[in-house]
Structure formats: structure tokens, C-alpha cells
Amino acid sequence: MEISGQNQNFISARDLGVVACTRCTQVWPAGTQICDRCGSTIVARDEKSLQRVWALWLVGLMCYVPANTYPMLQTRTLLSVQEDTIVGGAVELIHHGAVGIAVIILIASVVIPLAKFMAIAFLAISVMRPSSVSSHHRQLLYEVVEYIGRWSMIDIFVVAIMSSLVQLNTLAAVNPGRASLFFALSVIFTMLSAQAFDSRMIWDAQTRQERNPRDE
């Protein structure tokens, strides 16, 4: 309520009959297809945006399952061969007393990906139906998702560094497991899914809600 009180009645570009290039921000008359300045394709609102968001989201989620069930790291020492999944590896670290690192791994590879799946799904649903969460919060959520999604790659990099560094012939060797491929795919697809989302739709829903009761 407070936010709509502060609202200075912003006009959206679509209502004014203009369209802006999302890449270089140049303004064009409505209906322009290709930005003459940077050459990007221009759409007033990406109608198929949500379909792409959901498709990529689903692929990301499907890749996330094998990423957790297959082993991420295979550690071979003189006496034993040990295979760890993402969560298993973190539990192992806690047993060794490295709680801080275990927390970083768990946050980067379990909490962030799961939170991201939920956040994208929430945003995609919220533009279709009235939402109690304000547009400001949803815009913030979208920016956080876009910014933080890349950081999930950290686990892949840790595996890469460890398995290239710890190659001491018979003494010890660390090798990447199959989960690493699926995990990387999952991160890449959720990043693409977040990028496919057209954040302008968050604000369209708000304008629609505000206008309808007033106009009638």
C-alpha cells in the first residue's frame, strides 16, 4: 500500500508507444524489430519468454538429480578408493573438522541451486497471477538470482583444481566423477533459464493490478 502511495505513475515504454532495445537501451517507435544501433532483436514483451524459462528450468532440474546421486570426486590413496557425492563429500569434511569449507560447499552446491529453482519458478508464476510480494522485492529477487547463479560453478572449479593437482602416481590421486558433468549442465541451464526471464513482466502485472480497480 505504501509503495502504491509513493507511486508517481510511471509510464511504461509500451504504453507510450515506444520500445527500448534491452541491450543498448536505445528507444525506437513501437513495432521496431531490429535495433538500428546495436543490431539486437527488439520485442516489446517477450511472449514466449515464460515457455523458454520453464523449458530450461526443467532441463536444469533434471540434470540436478544425477548431479547429486553420482559421485563427484573419486579419491584413490595407497590403500583405498573412495567415491564421494556432493553431500557425502561435505559430510566427510565435517568429520575432518573443516566445518567452514563444508558450509561453503553445501551453500554453493545445494542451497543456492535449490533456492534458485524455487526463485525462478516463483517469479515465473507470479507474473501470471496476482502476487502479494511487491514488484520491488521480486525485481530484487531476480537480480539476486541472476548474480548468484554463476557462483554455483565453484564446486566444478574445486573438482578441476583438485583432480589436476592431486596426481601423485601411486601415492594419491583425485579424479572427477560423472556428477561433475551433470552439475555443470544444471548450473548452465538454470543460468540460461534466468536470462530468458523478461523482468519487465514483473512490473506489467503491478500496473495492471493498480489500474483495473481505479478505472472501473
Added chain:
Amino acid sequence: MNNPAPIPLDELIVCTHCDAVFTLRRPATGERATCARCGSVLITPRRKAGLQIIAVSLAITILIIAATVFPFLSISVAGATNSVSILAAALAFSDGPLIALSLTTAALIIFVPLARVLLTMYVLVPIVLDHPPARGATHAFRFAEKLRPWSMAEIFALGCAVALIKISDLADVSFGPAFWMFAVLVVLIVIQDNVLCRWSVWKSLDKTKTL
């Protein structure tokens, strides 16, 4: 739609995040223009930003090449030692289907950051020297911007820290020259990313084209 007066397109600026329209007022150097509705930063001009970015880009290019070739980390356990370069670390997933992952990792931490600085220099050098934009500069800058989320050098740096702590109770780890280069590199990449005002670059690419 029948508009009584044509809309002055060049005097408008649209927030790409929430689609709100504002009349354009160029902020003074050091100020920043933000969207009044959603708060996104629209314009951040800076004095001599172009020259600074070119200098930083040059440094980044040299550091990336050097950091890739020199040894990065080395470990030793009971007499057995092993040292790797960043390229070797990126190509760790080299057996079987994981080779795709190797190439992706190498791209994310070496080639994408490198491509971005080279493209940025290609676009900015003519602008700063007051020459007409280089051929295909708009395409180059658009591509550089598209690559932006895929440049993950800083994430690799944090990955190093995690890997080091994981390994440190298994073996002795020592840093090669490339490690320190990479540390400086990450700082420079973050600086370059934050100093660059995209709106100003597009504006200067546009102005010179229509003249």
C-alpha cells in the same frame, strides 16, 4: 495510434529492467542516474573512464596469458611432487565424455575473460582516440556484453581457496608465480567491469555513426 506530436525518441531513456520511461538528463561526471521505479543503474559516467579501461584491459590481457602458462600451484607429499598451470587445471576433466566439461571450464576461466577484454579494447581504442568506430564495433561490443555472465575468473579464484584448504591436510601446497598473477587479475577484472558505463559506450558508438 494518432499522436499529435512525434515522440522525441532521443530525449527518452527507458529502464531495461522495468520498462519505465524517463526524459533523459545526462548526469554530471561522477554522478549516476538510476531508475526511479526499480532502482537499476542507468548511466554512470566517469572522467577518463575510457583510458582507464584500456589500461586495465591491457594489463588483464598480459596477466591472463602469463597466468595461464606459468605454474600455478604445486603440492608435495612424502617426496612426490606435482605442479600445474591454470590451463592444466581447466583441462582436468580430460577422459571420456568429461572432455566437454574440460573445454567449458577452460572457456569460462580463460577464454571468455580474454575475449571480453580484447573486444572491449577493440571497441574503446578508436573512441578514446576520437577516431570513427572500428569496423563491426557494435557487434563486438554486443558480443562482449553477451559474454559477461559467462566470465567466471573470480569464481575460479574462490574455488582455489576452497580447494587449497581441502588439500592442505593431505599434502603441502605451495603457490607458483601464476597464483599471484591470477589474484591481481581477478581484482582488475572486477574493476574493469564496474568502471565501464555501457550507456556512454553505446552513445559514442551511435553518435559517430550518424555524423
